[in-house]
Amino acid sequence: MSTKILIAPMRYVQGPDALNQIGQHLAGMGVSNPLVIGGPTAISVCRETMAGSMNEKGIAFDFIEFGGECTFDEVQRVKAACVAGSHDAIIACGGGKALDTGRTAAAGNAVNAGVVPPEIMENIGANVPIIQVPTIAATDAPTAKVSVIYNDKGEFETFLVFRANPEMVFVDTQIIANAPAETLVSGMGDALATYFEAAMSYQTGSPVLAGGLSTRTAQMMARFAFDTLMEYGYQALLEAENNIAGQALEAVVEANILLSGLGYESGGLAAAHAIALSWTRVYHLFEVHPTHGQFVAFSTLAQLMMEGRNADFLDEIYDFCASIGLPTTLEALGLRNAENEAIRMVAEDAAKNVLITSMPRAASAPDAEGRFYDPNEIFNALMAADAYGRQFE
Numbered sequence: 598m599s600t601k602i603l604i605a606p607m608r609y610v611q612g613p614d615a616l617n618q619i620g621q622h623l624a625g626m627g628v629s630n631p632l633v634i635g636g637p638t639a640i641s642v643c644r645e646t647m648a649g650s651m652n653e654k655g656i657a658f659d660f661i662e663f664g665g666e667c668t669f670d671e672v673q674r675v676k677a678a679c680v681a682g683s684h685d686a687i688i689a690c691g692g693g694k695a696l697d698t699g700r701t702a703a704a705g706n707a708v709n710a711g712v713v714p715p716e717i718m719e720n721i722g723a724n725v726p727i728i729q730v731p732t733i734a735a736t737d738a739p740t741a742k743v744s745v746i747y748n749d750k751g752e753f754e755t756f757l758v759f760r761a762n763p764e765m766v767f768v769d770t771q772i773i774a775n776a777p778a779e780t781l782v783s784g785m786g787d788a789l790a791t792y793f794e795a796a797m798s799y800q801t802g803s804p805v806l807a808g809g810l811s812t813r814t815a816q817m818m819a820r821f822a823f824d825t826l827m828e829y830g831y832q833a834l835l836e837a838e839n840n841i842a843g844q845a846l847e848a849v850v851e852a853n854i855l856l857s858g859l860g861y862e863s864g865g866l867a868a869a870h871a872i873a874l875s876w877t878r879v880y881h882l883f884e885v886h887p888t889h890g891q892f893v894a895f896s897t898l899a900q901l902m903m904e905g906r907n908a909d910f911l912d913e914i915y916d917f918c919a920s921i922g923l924p925t926t927l928e929a930l931g932l933r934n935a936e937n938e939a940i941r942m943v944a945e946d947a948a949k950n951v952l953i954t955s956m957p958r959a960a961s962a963p964d965a966e967g968r969f970y971d972p973n974e975i976f977n978a979l980m981a982a983d984a985y986g987r988q989f990e
Contacts, residue, residue, distance in 0.1 A: 602809035603863040604762055606729075606740050609855055611768040613842040616643065616730070619767055620650035626764060628686040628726065630657040632679045634699045635690030637662065639732045642772055643690045647730075659684065667694040667701070667747055668754075672721065675702035679723040686726040686764075692780070693736040693889060696729050697744035703727035704759040710743075710806070711755030713951060713963065718757065726764040733780035734773050734850045736787045736889055739766045740858030743806055745874070751886070752877040758806060762862075770842040770850055778837035779922070781846070783890030784853035785830055786923045788822050789914075790869035790897040791860040793904075794955065795819035798865020803955040805865040812863060819860030825852035827917060834921050867955035868903055868947070872896035872975065875946035879939045883931040887924070894923040895930050895982065902978040902985075903956065915989045925986030927979075937976075944975035 610622065623631065631651075635643060640660060651658050661678050664671045675698060679687055689699020701707070705724035709716040729739040742762040746754045773781070796819070797803075799811050807815075825848050833849035836842070861870075873892040880886060898918070901911060915925050924930040932939070948968040953959055959970045 600809040601812045602805070602807040603812045603815055603859070604742065604807045605859055605863075606762045606764070606766045608765040609740070609768070610765065611770060611847070611851060611855070613771040613774075614769060615767060616646045616769040616772065617650055619647055619730075620652070620654035620656055622765060622767070623651065623656055623686070623728070624654040626726065628656065628728075630682070630684050631686040631688045631728070632675075632682060632684040633658055633660045633688045633690060634663050634675055634702070635660075635695055635732075636665065639663075639691035639695060642732055642775070643730060647688075663691060663695045663698060665694075666749065666751060667697040667744065668749060669746060671698055672701045675699065676723045679703070679725060684723070684725065686728060687723070688728040688730060690730040690732055692731070692733050693738040694747075696731060696738050697746075700727050700729070700741075700759065700763065701744045701746070701757060707757040707759050709755055710758045711951070721757070728765045728767065729763045730767045730769075731854060732772050733776045734768075734784040734853040735780040736784060737791070737854060737857035737861055739763070739768070739854050741862050743862065747877070751880055753874045766854070768850060768854060770847055773850055774837055774840050774842040774846055778834060780888075781837045781849065781853070782834060782921050782923060783888040785826055785849065785921060786888075786890030786894030788826060788853045788857035789918075789923070790893050790900070791857040791864065792819045792823035793897060793900055794867040794869050795860055795864030797867040797904075797957070798955040801955055801957055803865055805863055806861075807863040811865050815860055815863035818856045819864040822852040822856035822860050825849060825856065830917065831920050865955055866952045868900040868953050868975070869893055869897040871950035871953035872899055872943065872947040872979070874950060875943045878942050878946050882935060882939055885931055887931050891924055891930060894918055895925070895927075898925065898982040898986065899975070899978040902981040903974065911985060915986060919989040925989045927983045929986070929990070940979050941972070941976050944972040944979060947975050948972040
């Protein structure tokens with residue numbers, strides 16, 4: 598394969614109080630009767646502004662509450678509501694799982710990319726446009742044409758790839774500034790991985806979720822996301838803690854959502870996300886479940902160990918994580934008394950995740966046990982990341 602592909606949403610809107618303009622943008626897209634999905638918190642912060650803006654443009658709408666987990670059953674429930682109400686779009690508000698649910702319920706056909714070989718899933722959603730309204734900047738999910746599906750226990754089940762990216766991503770930075778500051782930190786943890794994973798994919802010539810090889814443009818965006826975090830991350834955290842939609846927060850929100858979103862989807866994924874998704878196998882060991890971004894941040898440190906990065910570089914990344922409150926040890930991640938066997942379970946699961954095939958020593962096809970990578974090396978990297986991180990506590 599030598600074809601390079603870059604994909605992106607049709608429209609990205611960001612700024613303080615931007616949600617006041619959503620009716621105008623929907624009307625310009627020809628949307629006249631959307632279904633709005635979101636959790637209780639997301640709906641509470643969006644309902645009045647969205648309703649007022651849509652009413653001004655004569656747009657009909659209905660709200661439906663998100664069930665809390667992105668499962669196939671939840672997707673079918675939202676799809677049924679969309680079809681029953683003759684809605685011509687779905688607007689998903691909230692965090693990553695609500696956005697993933699809305700994206701899936703709006704889709705037509707999908708590719709189940711979490712199995713080998715990938716499988717076509719027909720008519721999984723209502724086949725209408727999807728508009729994403731993140732109320733937190735906790736992940737880089739909003740721009741993607743990919744959704745992660747979980748089971749009822751919250752364990753990773755698979756991920757789906759759709760025909761196209763969202764028609765619009767609407768990011769109101771004042772809403773994000775008013776959200777808990779730790780959600781912005783979680784987003785920085787997710788975005789931290791983008792540059793390293795994209796670089797591995799580019800180095801090994803691995804296909805990316807966009808459907809081809811990475812472009813240099815995607816690599817540039819991935820690197821710019823990293824540079825933005827290093828320059829503005831701590832300042833953005835201070836602004837978030839004081840509910841200020843300042844210039845640093847604006848820069849980091851763009852890095853968390855737009856740069857990281859386009860960077861991972863068109864730039865590539867690797868060990869960091871393969872490991873991050875595998876932590877769900879030991880969910881029962883966490884007193885408080887870490888966020889996706891916290892999982893990704895620590896898993897990124899493990900990927901850096903797999904890459905053999907030197908101490909000077911590791912110090913820079915660990916210092917950054919410690920400065921904004923991202924976990925640098927297993928204990929900080931929430932595993933106070935984890936047995937080695939639990940970490941081996943994570944390593945074993947990550948070794949079977951197709952995302953890890955972007956790493957240099959990965960096999961292109963699974964072995965008899967379904968592994969693309971040596972789980973012992975992943976285990977050692979996780980333990981090394983934890984050991985190195987103890988000096989930054």
